[in-house]
Amino acid sequence: MANFALIGGSGLDQLSLLEGKVIEKIDTPYGKEPVEICRGVIDGLNIVFLSRHGTTEKKPPHMINYRANIWALSQFEPKAVIALASVGAVLPEDDIGAIAVPDQIIDYTWGRETSYNTGKEKFINFIDFTFPFDMDLREAIVDASEELDLPIIDGGTYACTQGPRLETAAEVD
Numbered sequence: 443m444a445n446f447a448l449i450g451g452s453g454l455d456q457l458s459l460l461e462g463k464v465i466e467k468i469d470t471p472y473g474k475e476p477v478e479i480c481r482g483v484i485d486g487l488n489i490v491f492l493s494r495h496g497t498t499e500k501k502p503p504h505m506i507n508y509r510a511n512i513w514a515l516s517q518f519e520p521k522a523v524i525a526l527a528s529v530g531a532v533l534p535e536d537d538i539g540a541i542a543v544p545d546q547i548i549d550y551t552w553g554r555e556t557s558y559n560t561g562k563e564k565f566i567n568f569i570d571f572t573f574p575f576d577m578d579l580r581e582a583i584v585d586a587s588e589e590l591d592l593p594i595i596d597g598g599t600y601a602c603t604q605g606p607r608l609e610t611a612a613e614v615d
Contacts, residue, residue: 445487447520449511453528455493459484468514472555473507477514490518494525503605509555522579529600532614540593543583544600547574550613551604 448457460482467476480491492511495501515523531542559567587594603609 443488444481444490444518444520445522447490447492447515447518447523449492449494449515449523449525451494451525451527454526455495455497456480457482457484457489457491460489460491468517470510470513472510472513475507475510477507477510479514479518481518490515490520504551504554509558513558522576524579524583527600530608531595536595537593540595541583541587542595542598542600543580543587545573545575545577545580545597546599548599548601550609551602553604 450457457480460480461484463480463482466479466481468479469476477492478497480493482489482491492515494506494511495503512523529542531540536542584594584596601609601613603613
């Protein structure tokens with residue numbers, strides 16, 4: 443069982459602070475390739491880490507098997523999943539290097555498998571996405587960042603584009 447699962451993006455493909463690293467390849471029902479998970483300990487907490495784009499063969503965003511990744515992480519029963527990404531900001535008052543903790547998301551992606559629902563279930567299960575991020579976890583991250591005197595942006599909207607491209611001016615607006 444893990445305290446936390448961390449997903450690193452293109453700016454973070456390994457955790458140097460992870461002690462007692464063990465790398466596991468997890469087979470999933472979602473594709474032929476196993477998912478590589480690195481697990482270990484940071485400050486007494488059991489952590490599982492997944493490099494979203496892969497560790498050896500780097501995959502562009504539109505080719506990542508997101509369902510397999512999340513399924514593999516779930517096998518460690520983390521209490522929370524934190525995804526880290528290097529992104530741009532659109533507000534001039536936002537400090538470079540600030541940690542943004544969004545509270546909303548706009549998904550501009552298309553053509554990806556976005557659900558574990560196969561259409562073969564007896565009923566349709568609609569997921570409430572009004573508040574897509576765990577508000578208690580958000581608050582804990584903001585509080586910890588403020589205690590550590592790290593530059594923080596509390597709130598905002600994460601806009602996810604199909605990639606590998608950045609947003610258009612209209613999408614930014």
